[in-house]
Amino acid sequence: MSLSEAVKNPGEWLYRSFLPEKLNNPLGYLLGTVFALFLAAMFALLPLKIALLFVGLMVGIPLIGACFVNLQVGVIVSLIFGFFVIMMGKFVEAPFGIGLDGLLFVMSFSMIVQTSRTKDLSWAKHPISAFTLIWIAYSLVQVINPWAVSKMAWLYTVRSLAGLLFMYFIACFAFSSKKMIFTTMKIILGLGSLASLYALKQEWIGFSAAEEAWLRADPLRFQLIFQWSRMRVFSFFSDPTTYGIMATYMGMMCLVFATGKFKTGYKIIAIISIFAALLGMAYAGSRTPFVLVPAGIFFYMIMILDTKKLVPAIFAAGIGLAALVVLIKMPTSNPVIIRLQSAFYPTQDASVQVRIDNQRLVQPFIQRHPIGAGLGSTGEWGKRFTPDSWLASFAHDSGYVRIAVEAGWIGLLIYMAMIFTIMRYGIYYYFRMKDPQIKSFYLAITCAFFILALANYPQEAIVILPTSLIFYLLLAMLVRLKDFDEEYQAIVRAKNGEV
Numbered sequence: 001m002s003l004s005e006a007v008k009n010p011g012e013w014l015y016r017s018f019l020p021e022k023l024n025n026p027l028g029y030l031l032g033t034v035f036a037l038f039l040a041a042m043f044a045l046l047p048l049k050i051a052l053l054f055v056g057l058m059v060g061i062p063l064i065g066a067c068f069v070n071l072q073v074g075v076i077v078s079l080i081f082g083f084f085v086i087m088m089g090k091f092v093e094a095p096f097g098i099g100l101d102g103l104l105f106v107m108s109f110s111m112i113v114q115t116s117r118t119k120d121l122s123w124a125k126h127p128i129s130a131f132t133l134i135w136i137a138y139s140l141v142q143v144i145n146p147w148a149v150s151k152m153a154w155l156y157t158v159r160s161l162a163g164l165l166f167m168y169f170i171a172c173f174a175f176s177s178k179k180m181i182f183t184t185m186k187i188i189l190g191l192g193s194l195a196s197l198y199a200l201k202q203e204w205i206g207f208s209a210a211e212e213a214w215l216r217a218d219p220l221r222f223q224l225i226f227q228w229s230r231m232r233v234f235s236f237f238s239d240p241t242t243y244g245i246m247a248t249y250m251g252m253m254c255l256v257f258a259t260g261k262f263k264t265g266y267k268i269i270a271i272i273s274i275f276a277a278l279l280g281m282a283y284a285g286s287r288t289p290f291v292l293v294p295a296g297i298f299f300y301m302i303m304i305l306d307t308k309k310l311v312p313a314i315f316a317a318g319i320g321l322a323a324l325v326v327l328i329k330m331p332t333s334n335p336v337i338i339r340l341q342s343a344f345y346p347t348q349d350a351s352v353q354v355r356i357d358n359q360r361l362v363q364p365f366i367q368r369h370p371i372g373a374g375l376g377s378t379g380e381w382g383k384r385f386t387p388d389s390w391l392a393s394f395a396h397d398s399g400y401v402r403i404a405v406e407a408g409w410i411g412l413l414i415y416m417a418m419i420f421t422i423m424r425y426g427i428y429y430y431f432r433m434k435d436p437q438i439k440s441f442y443l444a445i446t447c448a449f450f451i452l453a454l455a456n457y458p459q460e461a462i463v464i465l466p467t468s469l470i471f472y473l474l475l476a477m478l479v480r481l482k483d484f485d486e487e488y489q490a491i492v493r494a495k496n497g498e499v
Contacts, residue, residue, distance in 0.1 A: 064106055071114070071174040074107040075473070076187060078167065082469040083191045087236040090214040101159060107170045115173065123172040126479050128425060131418040132169075136162045138414055139375065142407060148374020150385040157376035157406070160463045167469060171476030178438070178484040181477050185441065188470055189257075192250035193273040199235040199243060199280035207231070232285040238464070244286035245461050246470075249451040251277035252296045253444040260440030288458050296451045303430065303443055355397045355458070362394065362405060372408035399456035399463065419453050426478055433485045441481055445474045 067074030081100055115121060123129065139162035143154050175181050207215070215222050224239060225232050232240040251274045258270035281289045365373075373391055376382060379402065382392035396402040404412040426446030433439040452471060455461035462471055 064103065067103060068106050068110045071107055071110060071170055072176075072180055074103070074110070075167075075171055075174045075184060078103055078107070079184070079187060079466070079469055079473065080191070083195070083466045084236055085465060086238050091210045101163065104163070104166055104170070108166050111170050111173050122483075123479050124169070126425075127421055128418075128475065128479055129169070129172070131414075131421050132165055132475075135414055135418055136165055138407070138411060142371070142375045142411075145371055145374045147369055147372070148377065149389060150374070150376060150381075153376025153381040153385040154374060155376075156381045156385075160468060161375060164463075164468050165472060168472040168475050171473050172479055175476055175480040178481070181441070181481060181484075182437075184473060185477070188473065189250065189254060189270075189273065191466075192246060193254075193269075193276060195235040195237075195243065196247055196250070196273065196276040196280040199233040199247075199283060200276060202231075202233040202235070203280075203283040227285065230285075233280065233283045235280065235284075237466075240284035241286040241288060241459055242464050242467070244281045244284040244289035245292070245452075245455045245459065246467055247277040247281040247284070248289040248292045248296065248455070249448040251281070251293075252300065252447045252451055255297075255300065256440055256444035256447060260443075261436040262440070288455055292451050292455055295454055296447055299450045300443070300447055303427070303446065354395075358395055358397065359401060362396075362401070366404045366409055370408045370410050372404070372406045372411055375406050377406050378402055396460075398458060399460040402460060419449075422449055422475065422478070423453065429478065429482050433482065435485045438481050438485050441477065445478050448474060449478075 063077060067077055078100065081103070085100060139158050142148065142158070143151060145154075148154060171184075175184070202211075215225055225234065233243070234240045235243040237243045237246070254270040254273045254277070258267045258274065262270075278293070281293075377386060377389065377391045378394050378396050382389060382394075386392050391405065394405070396405060400412065400416075403415050407415075423446065426442060426449055430439060430442040430446055433442055449471075452461055452467070461467060
């Protein structure tokens with residue numbers, strides 16, 4: 001449209017410029033230039049924190065609106081945000097965790113509004129959904145626990161222990177198609193591979209200036225990272241163990257997809273991701289993942305029960321086991337290999353004995369307190385809100401021990417029943433699915449849950465970002481994927497001429 005026509009009919013000109021042409025025109029170039037100059041001036045004149053806050057509002061408000069309207073977008077945005085929230089905190093001091101809570105609240109409200117129109121709550125009737133609601137309710141009732149000392153400690157703890165579980169319900173609603181589930185899995189594995197590549201960057205090139213400042217700001221943190229005369233990598237996350245556990249279950253899922261019925265290109269990418277994850281895990285130097293790898297492979301071999309896959313799997317496992325034995329037994333001065341070897345000699349590790357002694361010490365307390373001492377009575381929130389309590393200084397070093405102390409043996413029974421139900425249905429659906437790709441998804445998801453269920457004993461593995469978000473997204477996939485296997489079976493019956 002010419003300039004004269006735009007002057008005569010400005011409404012039509014604006015409509016065409018914004019919608020059909022999508023600002024791919026002189027007006028768009030002009031607006032983009034003005035906006036860029038505005039941002040440059042703002043960053044030059046305003047303090048950095050205020051400028052970043054202003055930009056965050058400009059980007060965040062439309063993004064929150066998009067997440068409210070489309071929960072599929074919200075799930076992906078939450079996943080990406082949860083993956084990088086710890087890293088962002090190393091560069092800018094801001095309440096990013098509250099931002100994630102706010103996003104979950106907006107999405108939960110949107111889900112309630114949308115389900116009131118669709119009336120589709122079939123996924124909510126699943127036993128896993130029932131256990132999830134029971135765990136959320138039990139965590140909320142803990143606010144009136146008579147043994148709890150601090151309500152603020154409960155408030156901060158319930159966000160990670162039960163609050164993020166709402167992502168499970170949001171994802172169940174958002175996963176309305178197999179394509180959406182597959183896309184989300186691609187993003188999960190892509191982010192996991194990116195985390196491993198960044199860990200390798202930290203090892204081979206070094207930490208950034210912001211990461212160095214973050215490390216040296218806390219002597220205890222630096223002591224945790226600098227061990228065996230070397231710096232352990234931690235990728236985007238808070239510590240090497242969090243990254244190491246994530247690399248383990250990501251690598252396990254990639255192994256499943258590399259052996260499944262997928263395109264060759266995807267298999268090649270999966271194999272590269274496996275090597276990156278294993279190498280990054282070794283550089284992270286956490287002992288727990290070293291034990292989880294053979295355990296995960298053993299579980300995978302039991303699950304496949306297919307001679308075509310089992311024979312090469314046994315052969316590959318045999319080679320891997322032989323290599324592992326050599327690594328464990330060989331004399332070396334390499335700190336990475338020494339760290340790996342120490343994982344397979346727990347009786348010689350003083351830290352393992354300390355954990356065993358701590359668990360024996362706290363057992364009588366757990367037996368006398370069936371509903372626990374209250375959420376947040378141990379760990380970081382215990383030290384912050386109840387520093388005079390002996391539990392504040394108690395090193396639980398375990399997700400299960402923490403639940404037993406804070407929520408009691410009743411809470412532990414509920415939580416373990418939920419984990420058992422998750423594993424039961426993962427195995428159940430895997431053996432009953434007909435779609436080979438959905439079958440591979442169930443195998444990958446169940447293997448990941450098995451690894452996390454094991455990892456949650458020596459470490460607090462499930463409630464730490466980004467694993468907590470990934471856990472609930474995988475849980476929603478487990479519940480929803482079976483609904484799309486019927487489509488594959490219908491197509492097979494139609495091809496075979498069956499009614």
